[in-house]
Amino acid sequence: MTALKKYQRLECPGLWRETPQDQRREVQVRFGDATLILVDPKSGAALSHWSLPAIERLNPGEGPPLFAPGPDSSESLELDDSDMVEALDTVRAAVKAATARPGRLRGFLLAGTAAVVVAGAAFWLPGALVAHTASVVPLALRAEIGQYALDDLARVTGAPCDNQLGLQALAGLSERVFGPVDTPILYVLPEGVEMPLHLPGDVIVLPRRLIERANGPEAAAGAALVERLRSRAEDPMIPILNHAGLRATFQLLTTTDLPVEALRGYGEARLRAAPANVPDATLVSAFETAQVPATPYALAIDPQDAQMTRLAAADPYKGLAPSPLVPDEDWVALQGICGG
Incomplete structure (x- = not known):
């Protein structure tokens, strides 16, 4: 790409x-x-x-x-x-x-690396194999793998909420937080998702509770902001390849095929995975740059968590009234995104 x-x-x-x-x-x-x-x-x-x-x-x-x-x-x-x-x-x-073969995920991997890997695979550490394979997966294939992972996740949670007015409001919230260029795609899943998560292809999944139980869009905006930080800190392909296993990872690198069945069960595993830690200073800086209050997010995630307590205390917009993230009518539409 x-x-x-x-x-x-x-x-x-x-x-x-x-x-x-x-x-x-x-x-x-x-x-x-x-x-x-x-x-x-x-x-x-x-x-x-x-x-x-x-x-x-x-x-x-x-x-x-x-x-x-x-x-x-x-x-x-x-x-x-x-x-x-x-x-x-x-x-x-x-x-x-x-996607030249039905039932397979295919991509433009660097062909020259395949011969090197074949020659030295027996001596290559598993972590290095996974990291190298993730580094050469192109955008088109990343997005496709992310979609397959989302489909597997939806087997547990139900299909993403798709009220059209709510989707428009969600797109508007994403652009407000991240800007008009390189904007991630946000999804809200109807059940089973308690914490935000991210997938390859710049996909961010938000829990329904962060919207329907909130007094405004700030908690959802903060969740999307933090998940983007996590996706940039560690390549989201790595946990997928770890789940798929070394054989599937090696097959992806050397033949440009990743068996679809290798992703089976990843959705459930992703729901159980603990979120990666983000340094306090990085969190505060991100909220300040995006002009998003941090306190609603911190309280919605876990008001008893030590890091969330520190984040709320360091909120750059604490006690201030920044401009609304989205118009009131968009917030109302967003609250109905799972309402059909």
């Missing part, structure tokens, strides 16, 4: 339909690192986030080009900007090459 770097910060207008029954709506389309962001050109509010590897062309060979964020989505996007269409076609070609 290195070739896609030239498209970063690419923007163009487009015509978006939320459902086939809706009128086309003008949007501003932003090409990010792993997502396509659809924005209201008048208000600047994010309307939808699409995972780049999931995007499909609905009318190949016909015009104007029409895209959707997946085979089961009700949304569609009409584009006539040649640069944006080229960028999306490049993504689709990369994903097609990465």
Whole structure:
């Protein structure tokens, strides 16, 4: 996916339909690192986030080009900007090459490393094999593996909440916290998730309780902020490969295949995993930079936890009233995201 770097910060207008029954709506389309962001050109509010590897062309060979964020989505996007269409076609070609065999996850791994690994595999420490394999998995394959991990997680928790107004509000909250470029995709799962977690492909999963039991979006925003810190501190591919095992990891590196069955049970294991620690100074700095109050997050996670107590005490916005993270109507919509 290195070739896609030239498209970063690419923007163009487009015509978006939320459902086939809706009128086309003008949007501003932003090409990010792993997502396509659809924005209201008048208000600047994010309307939808699409995972780049999931995007499909609905009318190949016909015009104007029409895209959707997946085979089961009700949304569609009409584009006539040649640069944006080229960028999306490049993504689709990369994903097609990465999934050449049904039932397998495939990617563009560095072919030259395979021979080295084959020659020295018997002497290579397991941790080094996992770390090296994770380091050469490209963005397209990471996003696909993350989606498979989310699917396995959903077997336990139920499918991600999908109220459309709530999803739009969630996308808006993500853009408010992380900015319009390189924005992670946030999901809310209906049950079984007590603590926030993250997956490859810049996916962050939030517990339903952080939204429905909260007085505002600050706790959910803080949870997303901290999970992004954790995902940057340790490659989220590493726990997946540890779960898959050395044989599957070696197969991924040497043949570009990761058996789908190797991910079975990862969702349950991920729910049981303890969250990685983030230094106090890093937490405080992140909340200050994002202009998000830290106290609501600290209280929602565990008011008895020593680090959360320290974070609340060091909250850079304690006693202040920063501007709302999202409009009131978006917060109301977000609270109904699991309501159908």
